[in-house]
Amino acid sequence: MEIIAGLSVGCLILTALLVAIKTFALWSRTRGTPELMLAMYLTCCTVIGYPLTIATTRFSPAEMLPLHLGVPVLMSAGVICLLFFTLKVFRPAALWARVLVALAILMLATGGIAFFFELTSETPRPIEQLLGVNLINTIPIAFAYFWATGESLGYYRQLRLRLRLGLAEVAIVNRVLLWGLMTLAAGIAVVIGLIGMVLGTFLSAPFVLAFSCLGIAHASCLFLAFHPPGWYTDWLTRRTPAEAI
Amino acid sequence: MADSAAFELACTVLERDTPLSRLEARGTIRLTIKAAGLDSRSVTPDQMAVVAANLLSGELASRGVGDGDRVCSTLRRELDGVETSGAVETPDAVFARLGGV
Numbered sequence: 001m002e003i004i005a006g007l008s009v010g011c012l013i014l015t016a017l018l019v020a021i022k023t024f025a026l027w028s029r030t031r032g033t034p035e036l037m038l039a040m041y042l043t044c045c046t047v048i049g050y051p052l053t054i055a056t057t058r059f060s061p062a063e064m065l066p067l068h069l070g071v072p073v074l075m076s077a078g079v080i081c082l083l084f085f086t087l088k089v090f091r092p093a094a095l096w097a098r099v100l101v102a103l104a105i106l107m108l109a110t111g112g113i114a115f116f117f118e119l120t121s122e123t124p125r126p127i128e129q130l131l132g133v134n135l136i137n138t139i140p141i142a143f144a145y146f147w148a149t150g151e152s153l154g155y156y157r158q159l160r161l162r163l164r165l166g167l168a169e170v171a172i173v174n175r176v177l178l179w180g181l182m183t184l185a186a187g188i189a190v191v192i193g194l195i196g197m198v199l200g201t202f203l204s205a206p207f208v209l210a211f212s213c214l215g216i217a218h219a220s221c222l223f224l225a226f227h228p229p230g231w232y233t234d235w236l237t238r239r240t241p242a243e244a245i
Numbered sequence: 246m247a248d249s250a251a252f253e254l255a256c257t258v259l260e261r262d263t264p265l266s267r268l269e270a271r272g273t274i275r276l277t278i279k280a281a282g283l284d285s286r287s288v289t290p291d292q293m294a295v296v297a298a299n300l301l302s303g304e305l306a307s308r309g310v311g312d313g314d315r316v317c318s319t320l321r322r323e324l325d326g327v328e329t330s331g332a333v334e335t336p337d338a339v340f341a342r343l344g345g346v
Contacts, residue, residue, distance in 0.1 A: 023343065034339045089339045155336050161282030165295050168282075168337060175340045226343060 005208050008215035009054065015219040016046035019226045037085035042222075044078030057203060061119050072115050072137065076108040082144045082183075090151040100147070104140035111136035128200045138194045145187030152180030170236050175225045182221035189214040250327050251293035252278070252285045255301075258320045263310045277304045287335060290327040297321050 020042040027035035052071045061068040083101045091097035114133045118124055127134070156177045162168035192210050196202035224232055252274060259270035278288050281296045288296075297317045305313030 026343070030342065032339075032342065035343065038343065089336045092333060151336075158282035158284075159337060161280065163282075165281055165299050167292055167295055169341070171344060172337050172341050175344050176336070179340070228344070 001205055001208055001212075004212045008212035008219070009051070011219040012215045012222075013047060013051060015223045015227075016042045016050075019222055020047055022227065033088050034085055037081045037088065041078045041081040041085060044074050044081065046078075049075045049078055061124055065119065068119055069116060072112050075141070076112055076137075079108065079141050079144045080105055082148060083140075086144070086148045086151055090155065100143070104143055107136055107140040111140075128197055128202075131198060134194060134197055138190060142187055142190045142194075145183045145190060148183035149180050149187060152176050152183065156180055170239065171228070171233060174236055178221040178225035182218055182225065185214045185217040185221065189218070248285045249288050251288050251290040251324060254290075254323060254327055255293055255297070255320055258316065258323060259305075262316045262319060263305065263312075265308065265310065269308070273304055273308060274301075277301050280304075287333065289329045290324040291329070294321045294324045297324070 020039050023035050023039035023042070026032075027039055049071060052067060052074065055064075056068055056071055059067060083104055087097050087101050111133055114136065115130070118130060118133060156173065159168045159173040159176060163170065163173055189211055192207065192214075193202065196204070196207045201207055228236075255274045256267075256271045259265055259273060260267050263270065265273060275285055277300050278285060278293070278296055281292075281300055283292055283296065297320045301320070302313040302317050305316060310316065
């Protein structure tokens, strides 16, 4: 179990690091907002935030308070970047989307402040007992992932139709699908994490196995979407549009 | 967000060259481009021309318009004069760029 978990974490962090570096490099040339948001999201949530989140399960707040205070800030920053990525790419002109993003940021800020006061109080409760705070933090994170999934898979459905008429490229259609699946895997992991925290079985074998499988799926989608190996792009382009959909 | 110039032109041509009313013409174009995975607000002249070449004639036939091929040819010809407005970047353009890192 530990080997699978380690492999999953390692794959995910390395893949995210690779894609983040490449995306930062792209951003340095284009100065595009989506590139910056994607690179920041990967860096804050996956490359740095994910291993530090694991570290918080090894050290109590009393042992390492700055770690416990810093992780939510880092994760929130990453999630906000993901929200802005989805907003900018899929709904740049929609007022409702801006309102939802603002509400999600407000919830993250509220959860962060509540978490700060809880941890710095004289008798901080264990994280398993902070259901309200965990919910306030988790809802906007889950929303960010599932919103990205909904937008991506909805757009993927449109692109599939375009593919039949030669109005879309197979590689791009596939990339949108993989992005949707990646955010779906991450969103499911967030929900499972909350359930595990509520039940106090966050580090039990079934949960670790679920996180590991979702982590590998997450890493695979990320890698194939943004750094596809030659054999994969060849395989995609060899398929006719009818097969690809 | 307003409908694109290509969409408006297609509606105008259908209303002018077929017995369809304004409402029917707009509905027909809207449904046809939706079946192609496109959106009335962002469809470009090139995309509209492909839709006219592949789907519109059949849609018109199903609505009892006999000379659909001629109408589609007229539309494609007139679309040549429509300029693409590059105001909003589409999601597929962003994902194309992100893949070309």
